[in-house]
Amino acid sequence: MSERREVALVGGATTRFGLRAATWPELAQEAGAALFRAIPALQSAEVDSLFVGAAEPERFAFQSHVAPLAAEQMGLTPRRILQRTELACASGQSAIRSAYAAIASGLSDIAVAVGVEKMNLPSMAEANTSMACVMDRPWDGAHGATAPPFFAMVAQRHMHEHGTTAEQMAAVSAKNHRFANTNPNAQFHEKVFSKEKLLRLPLVAPPLRLGDCSSMTDGAAAVLLTAAEFAGRYTDTPAWIRGSGQYSDFHNLANAGSLTEWAGMRRAAEEAFRSARITVNDLDLAELHDCFSISEIVEYEALGLCPKGAGGAFAADGSSDLGGKIVVNPRGGLLGCGHPLGATGVAQAVEVFDQFAHRVPPARQVPDPNWALVHNLSGSANVHSMMVYQRGG
Amino acid sequence: MAGATPGAQSAGRSPGPPEPPNERPPFLLDFFPLEDATQTRLSRFFDELRLGRLMTTRCPKDQSLSWPPRVVCPSCHSEEMEWVELPKGGSVYAFSAVLAGAPLGMESEVPFVVGLVDLDGVPLRLFGRIVGKSWEACRLGMSVAAEPFELPDGRVFYRFRTEP
Numbered sequence: 001m002s003e004r005r006e007v008a009l010v011g012g013a014t015t016r017f018g019l020r021a022a023t024w025p026e027l028a029q030e031a032g033a034a035l036f037r038a039i040p041a042l043q044s045a046e047v048d049s050l051f052v053g054a055a056e057p058e059r060f061a062f063q064s065h066v067a068p069l070a071a072e073q074m075g076l077t078p079r080r081i082l083q084r085t086e087l088a089c090a091s092g093q094s095a096i097r098s099a100y101a102a103i104a105s106g107l108s109d110i111a112v113a114v115g116v117e118k119m120n121l122p123s124m125a126e127a128n129t130s131m132a133c134v135m136d137r138p139w140d141g142a143h144g145a146t147a148p149p150f151f152a153m154v155a156q157r158h159m160h161e162h163g164t165t166a167e168q169m170a171a172v173s174a175k176n177h178r179f180a181n182t183n184p185n186a187q188f189h190e191k192v193f194s195k196e197k198l199l200r201l202p203l204v205a206p207p208l209r210l211g212d213c214s215s216m217t218d219g220a221a222a223v224l225l226t227a228a229e230f231a232g233r234y235t236d237t238p239a240w241i242r243g244s245g246q247y248s249d250f251h252n253l254a255n256a257g258s259l260t261e262w263a264g265m266r267r268a269a270e271e272a273f274r275s276a277r278i279t280v281n282d283l284d285l286a287e288l289h290d291c292f293s294i295s296e297i298v299e300y301e302a303l304g305l306c307p308k309g310a311g312g313a314f315a316a317d318g319s320s321d322l323g324g325k326i327v328v329n330p331r332g333g334l335l336g337c338g339h340p341l342g343a344t345g346v347a348q349a350v351e352v353f354d355q356f357a358h359r360v361p362p363a364r365q366v367p368d369p370n371w372a373l374v375h376n377l378s379g380s381a382n383v384h385s386m387m388v389y390q391r392g393g
Numbered sequence: 394m395a396g397a398t399p400g401a402q403s404a405g406r407s408p409g410p411p412e413p414p415n416e417r418p419p420f421l422l423d424f425f426p427l428e429d430a431t432q433t434r435l436s437r438f439f440d441e442l443r444l445g446r447l448m449t450t451r452c453p454k455d456q457s458l459s460w461p462p463r464v465v466c467p468s469c470h471s472e473e474m475e476w477v478e479l480p481k482g483g484s485v486y487a488f489s490a491v492l493a494g495a496p497l498g499m500e501s502e503v504p505f506v507v508g509l510v511d512l513d514g515v516p517l518r519l520f521g522r523i524v525g526k527s528w529e530a531c532r533l534g535m536s537v538a539a540e541p542f543e544l545p546d547g548r549v550f551y552r553f554r555t556e557p
């Protein structure tokens with residue numbers, strides 16, 4: 001095998017996330033405009049490849065073949081690789097990983113990864129139907145399984161086995177909502193959620209309350225990736241992709257095994273850290289997939305940031321906040337930003353780039369970050385996808 | 394329009410018995426499995442379920458049990474899967490309830506309880522609806538039993554009922 005080329009993420013941008021009066025193509029147009037604004041040196045003809053993360057445009061937007069649609073909306077004419085990536089909640093990271101692989105192998109030099117999702121529909125029951133299709137539809141979805149009851153069972157088991165509390169889960173959500181207040185593109189940018197307020201919100205799937213759950217969100221995000229020799233054209237502070245890992249060991253809920261172990265995440269993390277030649281202790285920040293407050297708690301444990309069962313305390317004592325052991329989800333997380341499935345993983349990478357470039361508001365700037373992890377789970381935590389970034393420049 | 398719609402009445406076709414009222418949602422909004430032997434090789438699951446038996450497939454070569462039922466063994470890729478009956482009793486490993494955000498067609502059933510059930514004596518943990526108690530009254534480890542129930546359109550599916 002020929003040598004792998006180094007790959008840099010050289011910039012990116014997101015649209016406003018939320019309940020948007022915007023169709024899927026309009027969101028793709030906005031992402032394109034935001035990307036070209038964020039990277040003034042970028043010429044559309046330079047982009048040889050486009051990877052489009054989109055989880056369910058067939059269901060949410062009644063639209064297939066979205067890769068050329070996105071290219072047209074963004075003003076791109078890819079001549080090497082054009083493809084859509086679908087991995088439910090990790091579709092956006094999947095687009096970045098595919099661009100990374102294409103550039104590392106030499107098939108692409110300059111690629112855009114964009115994630116787009118339109119989720120708010122006139123009929124939210126139809127939208128919920130689409131979410132149930134992420135599960136094994138005829139065997140799990142047919143019983144009414146969507147993400148909230150599944151992650152509620154994770155929370156129930158974690159509380160049962162480790163004494164985790166609703167207050168600790170609210171601490172995760174309060175932290176991420178506070179960070180979202182610094183992010184003008186976050187769905188909940190203007191809403192203040194104290195721990196006390198979160199604990200008074202209605203139950204959605206007990207023990208999870210509304211504030212423990214990320215929302216149905218419309219949004220898009222785009223990043224530019226290049227081979228090392230082109231990175232300097234676009235930025236002085238590239239984010240180098242140093243490692244990645246992914247693991248999947250089940251799909252049907254019957255085959256999940258322990259709901260609190262997340263063994264697949266441990267395996268993905270081992271590979272991500274091995275390939276980047278770092279340990280979890282080298283990380284300065286992590287964008288973790290907080291689709292639910294309990295998810296972030298289990299993720300601290302699966303990453304090895306704290307012992308198994310200690311994730312609730314890790315959140316409550318500030319270990320994952322500014323000034324703590326690591327800063328988790330300074331962007332505002334899925335809880336604060338909303339979770340447009342295809343866009344989320346791309347938006348997390350934008351945050352890593354902006355943190356490295358010291359471009360975020362001081363209230364969420366991690367001091368001098370050098371190493372960052374982006375993690376997405378998808379479906380019922382049956383896939384874990386990770387990328388490790390190092391600041392350059 | 395090119396091509397005839399399958400099942401549509403056309404000249405020359407002798408009229409069969411009247412169609413049952415179609416209570417199914419459009420196919421791509423319908424959650425429940427196709428139970429028709431023209432569409433799946435697993436239709437026996439539903440035939441047996443109608444008779445009160447909960448079945449799945451087992452590989453005769455390595456004896457591994459699968460859930461859901463399959464046509465190929467995931468371990469040795471044998472295509473000779475055999476049907477075996479499962480115990481109906483089990484205990485609840487985890488549960489929650491859908492209090493909001495139900496999919497289309499299930500809105501009127503809210504609130505409903507769902508859970509993962511460890512079947513007695515076999516290494517399978519099945520997901521399903523749990524009926525018989527409110528979510529507030531359900532407990533980890535409580536006993537439940539699988540039972541068939543009929544959908545409005547006549548198809549059959551399974552759920553768990555709490556012990557009285």
Ligand SMILES: [Zn+2]
Nearest residue numbers: 452455466469
């Ligand atoms: Zn076998």
